[in-house]
Amino acid sequence: MDNRTNLDDYLAGLGISDADESAPPPPAPDAPQAAPALEAAHEDPRAVLERFLRGLTSRIDPELSVTVREVEDALEAEITGENAARLAGRDGRTLGAIEVIAYTVLAKQAGRGDLRVRVDVGGFRRRQADTLSKLAERLAVQVAKSGEPHELQPMPPAERRVIHIALKEHPDVTSESIGEGAARRLVIKPRHG
Structure with a gap:
């Protein structure tokens, strides 16, 4: 078995397959008029991201919930639940990977490579931003x-970016x-x- 087939099967299970984009599968005779995922180029980016994250989290832990909101030039998603923080992974690496995949899905299915994607799980990013802001303030004083x-x-x-923002208006440092x-x-x- 080649890895591409396994990956294609896995991605298809998540609803993000691109198997033969030139010829979308014919609709089932008794199926309602649902657009295939491949024709979602005009679909709302927020809906695309929410559907992808719900599909992903439901396979990891059905108790997790997802909310997505649009802010300026980005989509922000929050994954919450009792075990949500575990999705962050070591040093936020798993969370970073989820963001990269989510961005890729958004660019491919909604045609919106211009939108940034920020995902937080169990408040991990918020706590990390607070820690970095405090570090920035301590270093600014130092x-x-x-003078060094x-x-x-x-x-x-x-x-x-968090540190730049924290120090943007600081009178003594840049x-x-x-x-x-x-x-x-x-x-x-x-x-x-």
């Missing part, structure tokens, strides 16, 4: 006192991202003049 810049370890764009790709990191430095 940098302001010492402080370089953080490489971090994902979403985490850098933040800047440096480096490329996975090595991109943030530097907090004194604000001069």
